[in-house]
Amino acid sequence: MSDVxxxxxxxxxxxxxxxxxxxxxxVRLIDRNGPPGPHGCSWWAGGMxxxxxxxxxxxxxxxxxxxxxxxxxxxxxxxxxxxxxVVALERDRRELDRFARRTEAHRRLNANDLAELEPELSxxxxxxxxETESHLDPRHALVNLVAVLRNQGVDIEQADVTPNDVDGTIxxxxxMASDAPGLRGVRGEMVVLRAPxxxxxxxxxxxxxxxPLYIVPRDGGIYMLGATQIESISRGAPTARSILELLSAAxxxxxxxxxxxVLETGADLRPAFADNVPRVKPRGxxxxxxGLFRHGYLMAxxxxxxxxxxxxxxxxxxxxxxx
Amino acid sequence: xxxxxxxxxxxxxxLGTAQxxxxxxxxxxxxxxxxxxxxxxxxxxxxxxxxxWGIIKSLDxxxxxxxAGCYSAREAITTAxxxxxxxxxxxxxxxxxxxxxxxQPDPFGLLEAAEALVADGFxxxxxxxxxxVLGQRLLDAGCQVLMPWGAPIGSGLGLNNRYGLTSYRAAxxxxxxxxxxxxxxxxxxxxxxxxxxxxxxxxxxxxxxxDPVKMAEAFAMAIRAGQIGxxxxxxxxxxxxxxxxxxxxxxxx
Numbered sequence: 001m002s003d004v005x006x007x008x009x010x011x012x013x014x015x016x017x018x019x020x021x022x023x024x025x026x027v028r029l030i031d032r033n034g035p036p037g038p039h040g041c042s043w044w045a046g047g048m049x050x051x052x053x054x055x056x057x058x059x060x061x062x063x064x065x066x067x068x069x070x071x072x073x074x075x076x077x078x079x080x081x082x083x084x085x086v087v088a089l090e091r092d093r094r095e096l097d098r099f100a101r102r103t104e105a106h107r108r109l110n111a112n113d114l115a116e117l118e119p120e121l122s123x124x125x126x127x128x129x130x131e132t133e134s135h136l137d138p139r140h141a142l143v144n145l146v147a148v149l150r151n152q153g154v155d156i157e158q159a160d161v162t163p164n165d166v167d168g169t170i171x172x173x174x175x176m177a178s179d180a181p182g183l184r185g186v187r188g189e190m191v192v193l194r195a196p197x198x199x200x201x202x203x204x205x206x207x208x209x210x211x212p213l214y215i216v217p218r219d220g221g222i223y224m225l226g227a228t229q230i231e232s233i234s235r236g237a238p239t240a241r242s243i244l245e246l247l248s249a250a251x252x253x254x255x256x257x258x259x260x261x262v263l264e265t266g267a268d269l270r271p272a273f274a275d276n277v278p279r280v281k282p283r284g285x286x287x288x289x290x291g292l293f294r295h296g297y298l299m300a301x302x303x304x305x306x307x308x309x310x311x312x313x314x315x316x317x318x319x320x321x322x323x
Numbered sequence: 324x325x326x327x328x329x330x331x332x333x334x335x336x337x338l339g340t341a342q343x344x345x346x347x348x349x350x351x352x353x354x355x356x357x358x359x360x361x362x363x364x365x366x367x368x369x370x371x372x373x374x375x376w377g378i379i380k381s382l383d384x385x386x387x388x389x390x391a392g393c394y395s396a397r398e399a400i401t402t403a404x405x406x407x408x409x410x411x412x413x414x415x416x417x418x419x420x421x422x423x424x425x426x427q428p429d430p431f432g433l434l435e436a437a438e439a440l441v442a443d444g445f446x447x448x449x450x451x452x453x454x455x456v457l458g459q460r461l462l463d464a465g466c467q468v469l470m471p472w473g474a475p476i477g478s479g480l481g482l483n484n485r486y487g488l489t490s491y492r493a494a495x496x497x498x499x500x501x502x503x504x505x506x507x508x509x510x511x512x513x514x515x516x517x518x519x520x521x522x523x524x525x526x527x528x529x530x531x532x533x534d535p536v537k538m539a540e541a542f543a544m545a546i547r548a549g550q551i552g553x554x555x556x557x558x559x560x561x562x563x564x565x566x567x568x569x570x571x572x573x574x575x576x
Contacts, residue, residue: 057344102533184346184374209477231375274378275347 002026004311006171007163009035009156011042011138011296012278012289013173014145015304018076021152023308029149030166032177034158036142041175041268044190045296046216046226047138048203049073050084052105052130054295059277061318062295065302070134072301077144079134082202085109085118086128089252093126095207106130120199120254135203137218138297163286169311173289175271176233180281180288185233185269188226188294189242193250195260196221206253213249222263225250229294238267270294280307280320287311325499325521327468328414328446330385332359335516336546337387337501338539339526340364346378348535353382356539360384362416362524364391365406376409387448389416394429396436403440415440416448416470416503416524426476430457434464441465450503453487455494462498469495470503470524473515477527479507482514492519509538509545516549517557 004020006013009031017029033039051066073079086106088096100106109117111125121127146156163170172178176185198221206213216224228242243265250257273279273291278299281288289307292299306317316322326332338358343349353361361384363376379386388406393399396419403415419436421429428451437447441464449461453471461469471491474480482488483505492500502515503524512523523546532538 059345098533233374272345274345274350276345 002028002168004028004169004171005030005166006173007031007161007166008171008173008175008177008289009033009146010040010173010175011036011045011142011145011300012175012292012303013171014142014149015300016171016173016289016307017149017154018145018152019301019304019308020312021149021154023312025308025312027154028157029154030157030159030161032158032160035146035156036139038266041188041270042142042296043139044188044266044268045138046190046203046214046224047136047141047297048084048133048214048216049079049135049298050130050133050203051298052103052133053084053086053205054298055104056099056102058295059275061277062299065319066295066298067132069298069301073136073141073297076148077136077141079136080202081134083129083131084133084135084203084205085114085121086130086205086207087114087121087124087126087253088207090125092207092209095209096126096128099207100128103128103130105132118200118202118204121204123254133203135216136297141297168285170286171289171307171311172286175290175292176269178271178288178290180271180290182273183271183290184231184274186272186293187228187230187232187234187267188270189228189230189238189246189267190224190226190265191238191243191246191250191262192264192266193223193225193257193260194221194263195223195257197259198223198254198256204253206249208249208252211245211249213246213253215250215253223250223257223260227294233269235269236267238265242267270296278303278319280310280317282310282320282322327448327499327522332385332522333357334359334543334546335522335550336360336543337362337503337522337524338529338542339524340379341391341526342530343535346375349530350378350382352529352535352539353384355536356529356543358384358539358543360387360522360524362387362389362526363410364389365402365409385414386410386412387414387416388412389450390418390436392420393418394420394423394432396432396439399432399436400439403436403445404443407445413444413446414448415445416450418450428452428472430454433457434460437461437466438464448501448503453484453491455491458491458495462495468499468501470501472504473502473511473523474505476504478505479528480505481507481511482518485518488515488520489518509541512542513545513549513552516546517553519553 055063272293278291309315336358337360390399390402419432474483
């Protein structure tokens with residue numbers, strides 16, 4: 001019999017399995033939909049490992065743990081260590097000042113620096129460079145994590161179970177399907193474009209008073225545009241308005257995005273607690289791993305390690321909430 | 324304080340619920356602000372943000388749903404009806420936007436929607452410019468509160484047209500008036516209260532501050548100061564300096 005059963009094979013559940021295996025525990029990993037895919041919100045992520053940029057509107061815990069994410073993911077999947085770039089339209093330059101005040105580990109770029117760093121953004125004269133940040137391809141990362149687990153003898157069992165159906169210690173990493181107290185859904189919508197003529201090598205954030213946007217480059221001239229953030233638990237398809245806003249912002253960043261092919265649009269819910277910080281929440285023999293909000297890839301490694309240390313060694317890290 | 328459709332508020336602070344870094348910070352900001360009214364937007368929640376709505380309900384405030392983002396009378400009327408059903412209140416902050424960039428109200432659509440909603444039993448808080456002719460037409464339509472803008476929504480510019488607003492206050496001495504939108508600093512809110520406005524409504528200035536909780540508290544203090552100062556019969560500005568220390572009897576040196 002295994003030591004721990006993990007229900008939910010999104011980025012949180014997969015990382016929990018990996019962390020526990022690494023410490024020698026026997027684990028079972030079950031998901032009602034099998035391996036990761038479009039059914040889970042991990043599939044729709046941007047894959048930025050950008051703790052400092054996120055720090056503009058996040059609690060300190062996200063910055064502190066997020067800084068360790070790159071090293072953790074390097075054990076699993078290729079990381080692009082190119083930093084990230086933040087720009088604003090000329091009219092909104094003060095948004096850039098404000099973002100600079102509220103974040104750390106960046107340097108201000110003038111037009112020359114920008115042209116050197118990311119030549120195709122030369123229309124922009126001013127920006128912030130977060131040199132220590134990085135990004136990954138989230139779908140590749142999930143596939144690679146599944147493969148690593150398989151090598152360690154963990155296969156994802158496809159079964160529709162709840163914690164009540166399983167004996168022993170359980171990690172509930174089912175996201176919105178779980179009944180973790182205090183959890184809410186925050187809707188996000190995204191677009192995937194193919195624009196082979198555009199060459200951006202790192203994530204770019206466009207600060208905009210109404211329609212902030214990030215663009216994450218993936219291999220093959222593919223770009224992920226994200227993401228809306230709406231206090232709604234509607235899982236409906238992306239609205240025309242949201243897609244319009246995302247595409248308009250991308251067009252403002254570089255008009256050549258107007259010629260891009262729209263490969264994909266997506267919408268899903270981010271599970272979040274009230275302070276938007278993820279938690280390990282033990283309730284009897286069930287340990288909830290949830291609330292990753294928009295920080296699934298940034299926070300899953302730290303959250304998984306704290307769940308492991310709690311279950312195997314009784315250690316209570318700062319993300320553990322016993323209530 | 325003047326009452327709003329029969330409701331006497333514990334203080335003249337109306338605070339929005341959008342754009343906070345997290346619901347936890349929103350909740351703490353409301354606690355520090357002691358705001359008496361929370362405005363909520365229905366449009367983007369699509370009636371499905373139950374968890375978020377639960378947080379608002381726990382704030383112990385009057386809820387003022389709005390029709391933010393509506394560009395026509397018809398859209399605003401539909402949104403108002405959905406809001407009444409969801410939030411169980413006849414109050415509606417009526418926004419009919421006429422221009423995408425300035426978010427300036429569309430006066431014609433606003434009047435049309437106000438007439439229809441009043442006829443339907445709504446208690447309408449119209450977001451309007453400081454145009455007195457429009458103000459009177461809104462009162463004629465049955466509105467019992469007017470909400471002139473300080474400056475464009477989210478701009479933080481403060482009271483953009485002091486002459487217009489002073490004269491608006493004088494034109495409607497008995498109508499509850501709320502400065503809605505455009506405030507950026509606590510001093511803007513104090514100013515509005517000193518000028519005799521009955522309340523202020525703001526959102527971005529608090530929600531987008533680096534420390535929303537601290538800014539909420541600062542606004543609460545400024546609003547209180549403006550309210551007390553405004554009713555303390557402020558001195559009139561003078562052209563000539565007047566020494567505050569008596570000079571008679573001072574020794575000649």
